[in-house]
Amino acid sequence: MSASSGTPRDFNDLVSRPSPWLSGDGPHAGMVLSTRIRLARNLSGVPFTHRARDEQLQGVVASIASAARESHAFERSLLLHMGDMSGLERQVLVERHLVSHELGDGTRPRGIVIAEDERVSAMINEEDHLRLQVMAPGLQPAEAWAAADAADDELGRALEYAYSEEIGYLTSCPTNAGTGLRASVLIHLPALVLFKDIHQVLKSVTQVGLNVRGLYGEHSDVMGNLFQVSNQTTLGVSERDSIESLETVTRRVIDMEDKARERMIRDARVQLEDKVWRGFGQLRYCRSISSREVIELCSVVRMGVALGFPGLCPLHVLNELLILTQPAHLQRLFGSEMTPAERNVYRARLVRERLEVAEREAGGAA
Amino acid sequence: MLCQICGKSAASVHFTEIHDNKMSEIHVCERCAEEKGLHTPTSKHKFDIADLLAGMVDSMTSTEEERVGSVQCSTCGLLYSQFRETGRVGCADCYHAFRFQLRPLLRRIHGSVECKAKIPPRAGGDESHARQIQRLHDELQRLVEHEEFERAAAIRDEIRRLQAEPPTPAERP
Numbered sequence: 001m002s003a004s005s006g007t008p009r010d011f012n013d014l015v016s017r018p019s020p021w022l023s024g025d026g027p028h029a030g031m032v033l034s035t036r037i038r039l040a041r042n043l044s045g046v047p048f049t050h051r052a053r054d055e056q057l058q059g060v061v062a063s064i065a066s067a068a069r070e071s072h073a074f075e076r077s078l079l080l081h082m083g084d085m086s087g088l089e090r091q092v093l094v095e096r097h098l099v100s101h102e103l104g105d106g107t108r109p110r111g112i113v114i115a116e117d118e119r120v121s122a123m124i125n126e127e128d129h130l131r132l133q134v135m136a137p138g139l140q141p142a143e144a145w146a147a148a149d150a151a152d153d154e155l156g157r158a159l160e161y162a163y164s165e166e167i168g169y170l171t172s173c174p175t176n177a178g179t180g181l182r183a184s185v186l187i188h189l190p191a192l193v194l195f196k197d198i199h200q201v202l203k204s205v206t207q208v209g210l211n212v213r214g215l216y217g218e219h220s221d222v223m224g225n226l227f228q229v230s231n232q233t234t235l236g237v238s239e240r241d242s243i244e245s246l247e248t249v250t251r252r253v254i255d256m257e258d259k260a261r262e263r264m265i266r267d268a269r270v271q272l273e274d275k276v277w278r279g280f281g282q283l284r285y286c287r288s289i290s291s292r293e294v295i296e297l298c299s300v301v302r303m304g305v306a307l308g309f310p311g312l313c314p315l316h317v318l319n320e321l322l323i324l325t326q327p328a329h330l331q332r333l334f335g336s337e338m339t340p341a342e343r344n345v346y347r348a349r350l351v352r353e354r355l356e357v358a359e360r361e362a363g364g365a366a
Numbered sequence: 367m368l369c370q371i372c373g374k375s376a377a378s379v380h381f382t383e384i385h386d387n388k389m390s391e392i393h394v395c396e397r398c399a400e401e402k403g404l405h406t407p408t409s410k411h412k413f414d415i416a417d418l419l420a421g422m423v424d425s426m427t428s429t430e431e432e433r434v435g436s437v438q439c440s441t442c443g444l445l446y447s448q449f450r451e452t453g454r455v456g457c458a459d460c461y462h463a464f465r466f467q468l469r470p471l472l473r474r475i476h477g478s479v480e481c482k483a484k485i486p487p488r489a490g491g492d493e494s495h496a497r498q499i500q501r502l503h504d505e506l507q508r509l510v511e512h513e514e515f516e517r518a519a520a521i522r523d524e525i526r527r528l529q530a531e532p533p534t535p536a537e538r539p
Contacts (some may be wrong), residue, residue, distance in 0.1 A: 027517065044458060047442045051456040072531075127454070142505065143520055149484070150498075156487040162458035167472070168457040168483030174468060175475055177461070179483040209477075236478025 001284030001318070004091045008078045008114065011085065015092055015332070020117045022323065024315030026097060026138020031254055033186040033226070033319060035140045036097075037148040039128040040171045040180035041155075042162040048172040049108075049125045057109040060129045063105035064122060067158035068113045073151035075118050082110040094309070097135070102126050120151055127172050128180075130155070139254075141183055145239065179239050183246050184230035186252065190303045191260030193225045201256055202227070209233055210249055212232070216295055224295035224322075225333030261307065280312055283321075284355050288344040294325045294351060313358040321351060369395035373437040392466065427444040439463035499528050 021034050021285035042048055043063060046056050061081070068074035082090060083106060084100075090106050093099035098118065103110050103126045110125040123131040132155070134148040159323050162170040169180040176182070192198040211232040214222030229250060231242040264272055279300035282293075298318045305312045323329060325347050331338060334346045369377045370393055377393035437446040444456030446464050455461065461468060472479050502525045509518035 027514075038388065042458065047457040048455065051442050051450075077518060091379055140517070143517060146502070146505070146521070146524065152484075153487055160488055161486045163486050163489055164461060164481075165489075166459070166481060167461060167479075168481040169486075170461050172454045174453075174455065174472055177472065178476065233476040233478070235472055235476035236480045236481075236482065238482040239484055241482070 008116075010078070011080060011089055014114065014118075015096070015329075018316070018320045019096055019098075019323065020119065021135035021137050022319035023137045024317075024318055024319055026136060026140055028254055029138040029315060030302075031188050031257060032139040032250065033137075033188065035136045035138065035144045036110055036182075036184050036186075037141070037144045038182040038184075039130075039148055039152050039169075040128040040176045040182075041132065041133040041152070041159075041169055042171065043129050044160040044162045046129065049129060050172065052125075054109055057125050061109055061111050061124050062297060063159060064124050064130055064155070065111070065113060067155045068122060071151065072146070073154055073156035074115045074122070078114050080112050080114070081109075083113040088328055088332060092332055095323055095326040095328050096297040096322075099123060100126055100131075103131075109214060112220040120147060122155075128176070130159075139185060139247070139250060141185070141243045141250075145183065145243045149239070166236075166245065176234055178233075179237070179242065180234035181234055181242055182230055182241050183243055184228050185246065185250050187227050187229060187250065187257075188225055188302055188306075189227055189253070189257050189300065190299055191264050192253075192257050194264065195220070195260050197200060197256070197260060201253060203208040205229060205249055205253065208245065208249055210246065216292075223292060224299040226295075226299070261303070272307075273304075273309065276300055276309060276312070280304070283351050286348040286351060288341075289348040289351060290344055291325060291327075291347070294321060294347065298322060304326075313355055313362075317354060317358045321354060324350060324354070367393050369393065369398050371395075371398040405520060437467065495528065495531075499525055502528070 008017075013276055021144060026032075026035075029345060043060055046052055049057065049060075052060070065079050068077060068079075070080050080093075082103060085093075085106065087106065090099065090104040093112070094101060094104045096118075098114060098121055099112055102121065103112065103123050110123075110126060112124065113122045115121060119135055121133045121135075123133065130146060134144045134151070134154055136144040136147075164170060168178040169176075171177050189201075192201055202212050209232055210229055212229045215226035215228055216223035218261055229246065231237075231246055233242075237245075279297045283289075284299065286293075298321055301312055302315065302318050305315055305318065324333070327343060330343055330346050330350065333350065338346065367375045369375050372395060373399060375395035378396055379394050379399040438444065438461040439456055440463065441459035442456035444460055447465055449455055449460070449464065455464065455468075469479055502521055506518055506521045506525065509515075509521060
């Protein structure tokens with residue numbers, strides 16, 4: 001794995017830069033933060049992770065890491081062993097959406113291979129031996145699938161996957177058996193939430209076989225108007241069917257949110273502008289702020305940015321704030337164990353400073 | 367052949383179901399057939415095996431559950447009852463060992479049990495270099511028709527990358 005400017009050298013190098021999939025560009029980036037593809041695979045002849053012995057899992061790590069090293073998809077990549085990392089470091093990877101909570105517990109031989117730019121990664125010995133992930137900014141299910149498909153083909157030439165002609169890819173949980181594919185988009189729907197149309201929309205999304213959940217908070221208490229829409233079934237459908245259905249349905253939801261936003265602008269422009277700018281002001285000048293407030297205020301400002309209100313910060317800054325203001329990132333950045341009250345103070349400082357930098361950059365560019 | 371419900375006695379009652387031109391079979395012992403009301407030669411009922419088994423799994427009493435639970439994967443040793451507790455099977459062979467229990471479950475989860483997944487390279491599904499490029503060309507065409515030029519450009523770059531890359535040794539003449 002040769003080093004280049006885009007290749008993370010180690011953990012510290014990796015987390016010192018924002019995840020490229022937070023770049024705020026890509027199709028429909030004003031509404032769709034990111035697209036993610038995940039493929040679940042297991043190695044033939046080895047018990048699934050929760051039934052395997054540690055030495056078998058070490059073998060799985062070695063096999064997958066070796067297959068990745070030989071592939072184009074992971075040509076410039078970084079292999080991290082969970083056991084070598086501190087709890088805080090593992091939590092940082094969880095907050096960056098690279099590692100699941102299960103992989104992040106660090107007690108068994110587990111790891112992750114992260115390709116250049118964090119676009120493609122492979123969790124090793126999560127619920128399944130291999131969880132191949134592709135992240136892309138905006139709405140790009142077909143492109144992300146093409147990348148995942150290609151990486152999967154490369155790894156599948158080196159590794160013997162657990163597969164049956166009758167079912168497909170055999171996974172630890174039968175809910176993933178078949179294609180092993182979970183394709184999802186992270187979408188921001190503030191206007192539909194405001195007009196209380198969201199439940200109807202979510203219901204119709206569920207009726208066509210997709211799954212939807214709030215990104216933060218419980219079902220009845222969605223924070224930040226962020227929703228994750230994903231395919232639900234992995235049997236009886238091809239990968240391409242799942243991808244197309246996710247894209248079609250997401251486009252329909254985008255249209256509905258667009259219409260709701262137009263209505264909002266038409267009927268209550270002044271109130272909307274007031275809300276957006278007050279939100280921005282709070283973020284820009286706060287001295288103590290909770291995680292929940294950051295999520296909610298970023299939602300309001302994000303809508304203003306997407307509607308083209310001039311003078312706010314770029315989308316990628318809002319995306320980054322969602323990650324950087326989480327506990328492990330804060331603790332790593334400011335370097336000490338913190339009480340929740342102290343965390344709020346440091347969080348406020350980080351938000352102010354990040355927005356100030358964005359202002360300077362915008363001023364420099366102008 | 368052992369009974370697919372209790373997994374202990376020899377199966378002597380056989381049912382065949384044809385649904386959507388696909389045939390599925392169930393083989394059970396006399397006792398289980400009687401207990402489940404299957405052993406009625408005069409019965410003219412249409413048996414949907416999947417529903418039948420799903421119903422059985424749901425309506426098990428503890429003793430019956432113990433019996434079905436004692437179905438074990440000979441490869442990893444997982445008992446079906448353990449799967450029911452955790453929701454996770456132990457190895458690839460569990461799908462075969464528990465196939466009669468899992469099939470209705472998979473149908474309930476996914477609404478289908480038909481495999482439409484891509485075939486892995488080692489099972490003969492390796493997409494040839496040429497086919498991969500052809501597939502991307504098709505995708506490119508579709509995007510251009512939809513006037514999605516930015517995405518089309520990304521696919522075009524992917525095609526160029528593949529064309530610059532030599533085919534794998536197996537594909538060379």
